[in-house]
Amino acid sequence: MQRILSIQLPAHIGSSVRLAGWVHRRRLLKSVAFLIVRDRAGLSQVVVTNPGVRAQVEAVGEETAVEIVGTVIANGAAPGGVEVVEPSVRVLGAPAEPPPFDLFRPQLGATLPTQLDHASLSLRHATRASALRLAAAATAAFRSTLDGLGFVEVHTPKIVASSTESGANVFALDYFGRPAFLAQSPQFYKQTLVGVFERVYEVGPVFRAEPHETGRHLAQYTSLDAELGFVEDHRDVMAVLTRVVKGMVAASGQEVALAEEFPAVHFTEALKIAGAPPDEPDLAPAHERAIGEWALREHGSDFVFVTGYPMAKRPFYTHPDPSRPGYTNGFDLLFRGVELVTGGQRLHRYEDYLAALAARGEPVAPYESYVEAFRHGMPPHGGFAIGLERFVARLTGAGNVREVTAFPRDRHRLTP
Amino acid sequence: MQRILSIQLPAHIGSSVRLAGWVHRRRLLKSVAFLIVRDRAGLSQVVVTNPGVRAQVEAVGEETAVEIVGTVIANGAAPGGVEVVEPSVRVLGAPAEPPPFDLFRPQLGATLPTQLDHASLSLRHATRASALRLAAAATAAFRSTLDGLGFVEVHTPKIVASSTESGANVFALDYFGRPAFLAQSPQFYKQTLVGVFERVYEVGPVFRAEPHETGRHLAQYTSLDAELGFVEDHRDVMAVLTRVVKGMVAASGQEVALAEEFPAVHFTEALKIAGAPPDEPDLAPAHERAIGEWALREHGSDFVFVTGYPMAKRPFYTHPDPSRPGYTNGFDLLFRGVELVTGGQRLHRYEDYLAALAARGEPVAPYESYVEAFRHGMPPHGGFAIGLERFVARLTGAGNVREVTAFPRDRHRLTP
Structure with a gap:
């Protein structure tokens, strides 16, 4: 007899069926x-009701994998309006040891560290599993939106010869006796591949040796990266990002306040909204919260773009704002008051890269194979990177990205 | 004026259009x-024809990014039956330096090392770019086939506390002052997640510190991993894999000899077919080639399963064949005479893991957080891992996986 799933039971009333799964709860x-x-x-x-089967049920604890063969009957009082009667029960594998916490209660009672120590079990809980399903749905929407816009999916090296975003927070590696690093982003590769495909995306792990332990940082997270060429400026990138984010929200099925067009404020305006001094070079978390509240209040939007970040706080490949010295065509997208996406227009002229590196006092040599692409015809381009775990955390209201990550990595956590 | 793509020209005959792209060739x-x-x-x-524009065209070398505004006319002699006349030409960015090799010829003339040194350019060549597009299409088909079968996409840690597949060929890492390793596969995580979702897949990088330099090994490659629970044995896994591979082949649009059901031979039979001594513990590349030729000759199939590999050569988590001591429910899938996929049924009882580790003289401690899952109800399960680059190489006839990898990593190559 072919196994059916719980959701298929109503179609089999009166028939004998085979189910398989875990003992979720016994009463x-x-x-x-x-x-x-x-x-x-x-x-x-x-x-x-059969005493022999009851003895079996009493013997197999919660989480045991079992197979049930029985008859489906309608019962308005049962969940889903159906139940299985006169069952036989077969244990698959071995009876489970009692879990360290109950998985059938609406909320996991254990502390977060205990949950993470026993991830193989805590992830079975409805709240944890549904967050990962939501991550999968959002990722699929990221890809399908970009597929529809002519993007090509790529896979790039995670082991690199020089650090990309900055010298700090990078994991060092022994690469056949040579020093190497784990990639902090696919930035250089996705830009190079704009020269090949015009439009590319990558879904993959990125690595940050974050020294501080916050609810929104991980040592490894999943970055949803995209990059596109032949843009006018960063606004073309923001338009693509808006479509992507709307697709991800729709796929999640969650309630989110979405404006037709996401509000966008220049960095200098954002400082005013947040009540910050006009010479602040970056937005602090409290500022981001204030801007998020403003966007919801004034524009009915959970998302808000902050554009035109100052040069000083953006990476060297960021394109300056031609009309406003000291500011850039770089932006962030905040989601409910937290930075979710960083993006912008990039430099696309070889000479500009040389000048930008010189201005920061950085040698060209470590970037040689990166900047080669710009000697051979690179169109104006830009892109963005969405932190998947952060997106899911904001969407579900989780206070900590570790609640929505299967096996999080941080300064103190290397297992499971 | 909105930019259109080359493929859209026939729909704009008689109109003025804007194109953008790279100078592919000038005559x-x-x-x-x-x-x-x-x-x-x-x-x-x-x-x-305009002398001023001609002077411009003479000045901008191949690979320069340009924008063209002109009028579309029909011309049966032109490629695609259309051409653009009376153009204006605008250089986007800066004129390109001459590439180190011609990109407009049917084949790339440069040696493979030169191509790889200048990946930002060689990848623009039609042969190289189309291989990466094919990889993207195959990956999308891998996911869509599994999505249709109720699988959930997951993302798992690439930094781990202990090596998974074996102690050898693993990259060591400094993790906040502690030793750590790059994951050689998501094996333990995908098994653990069978306990959560029953069916999971992951597309991600895996890392092997391969000491030898062959045409089919890389230090980083993209692994298409799947794992499913509630199986009878490895044959359920092979059935899913067959559907996945057929989907990937269909998406590629390439000519492949596909039998309705992929032929499957037991390891002991495979040795006979290959003319190898019956006590060989594994298949050498020459044996795999012979079996591949046999499958095409006898079954009209470019794919062939070899089942029942001996215990000695499979990882400790492999489920033994209950009916044949010394052999396993582990299999390989060969594609045109090369191992493409490794898979099998896994152990699912905690006691079996303890015994398997003890039998190999391995301590349990490094595997503690892995084997916890098996104490709490794990159904019979199995899975497989497809090497994406190998699949594309076999499909396109590339002799070396480096020809179909964007930025390959090996013992000698850490850039670009």
Whole structure:
């Protein structure tokens, strides 16, 4: 008999079926036992009256993998309006040891560190599993939106000869006896590949040796990167990003306040909104929160662009704003008051790279194979990078990205 | 005026259009100059007669990024039956320096090392770019096939506390002052996540410190990993893999000999077919070639499963064949005589893991957080891993995976 999923039960009323899944919960009453079985589609109620089967159910603890063969009947009082009666129960594998915390309660009672120590179990909880499903749906929407716009998916090296974003916060590696680093972003590669495909994206891990432990930083996270050529300026990039983010929100099925066009404020305006001094070179988390509140209040939008960040705080490849010295065509997209996306227009002339590196006192040599692309015809281009875990955390209201990451990595956590 | 792509020209005959792309080639005849412009969709022929514009075209070398505004006319002799006349030409960025090799010829003349040294340019060549497009299409088909079968996409750590597949060939890392390693596969994580989602897949980089330099090994490659629970044995895994591979082949649009069901031979039979001694513990590349030839000859199939590999040569988590001591439920899938996929049924009982580790003389401690999952109800399960670059190399007939990898990494190559 072919296995069916819990969600298919209503189509099999009156028939014998085979289910498989985990013992989610048992309710052992005097005359009857209820066995709730969890499979990838949901829960099934199995009603046990036979004493032999009941003894079996009493012996197999929660989380044991089981197979059930029984008859489906309609029962308005049962979850989903159906239940399985006269079951036989077969244990698959071995009976489970009792989990260190209950998985059937609406919320996980354990502290976050305990959850993370026992990720193989805590991830089975509905809240944790659904966050990862949501991440998968958002990632699929990221890709399908960009596929529809003619982007090509690429895979780039994660082991690099020189650090990309900055010398700090980089993991060092022994590469066949030579020093190497883990890539902090696919920045240089995606720019190079604009020269090949015009429009590229990559979904992959990036690595930051973050010394501080906050609720929004990880040592490894999933970066949703895109880059596109033949743009006028950063606004073309923002338009693509807006479509991508709207697609991701729609795929998540979550309630989000979306304006037709995301509001955009220049960095200097953003400082005013946040009540920050006009000479601040960057936005602090409190400023971002204030701007997020303003965008929701004034524009009914959970998203807000901050454009024109000062040169001093953006990477050397950022394109300056030709009309406003000292400022750039770089932007951030805030989601509910937290930086979710960094992006902008990039330099595209070889000479500009040489000048930008010289201005920062950096030698060209480590960037030689990167800047080669710009000697051979690179169109004006730009791109962005979305932090997947941060997106899901903001979307679900999780206070810590570790709650929505399968096996997070930070300064103190290298297992499981 | 909105930019259009080369492929859209036939729909604009008689109209003025704006194109953008790279100078692919120039043909400077006496009375007329032909400018071939390449964009992400293909090539356009631009006809230049105006002396001023001709001087411009003479000055901008191949690979310069340009914008063209001109009128589309039908011309049966032109590629695609259309061309652009009376153009204006605007250089985007700066004129390109001459590339180190011609990109407009049917084949790249440069040696592979030279191509790889100048990846930002060689990847623009039609042969190299199309291989990467093919990789993207195959990856999309991998995901869509599995999405259709109820799999969930996951992202797992690439920095791990202990090596997974074996102690050898692993990159060591300084993780906040502690030793750590780059993951050789997501094996343990995908198994753990079977306990959460039943069916999971991951597309991501894996890292092998391969000491030898062959045409089929890289220090980083893209692994298409899948794992599924509630299987009878490895044959359920092979059935899913067959659907996935057929989807990937279909998406590639390449000619491949596909049998309705992929032929499968037991390891002991495979040795006979290859003319190898019956006590060989593994298949050498020459054996794989012989089996590939046999499968094409006898079954009209470019793919062939070899099942039942001996315990001695499979990882400790491999499920033994209950009916044949010394052999396993592990398999390989060969594609045109080269191992493309490794897979199999895995152990799913905690006690079996303890015994397997003890039998190999390995301590349990480094695997503690991995084996925890098996104490809490793991169904019979199995999975597979497809090497993306190898798939594309076999599909395109490339003799070396480096020809189909954007920026390959090996013992000697850490840039670009």
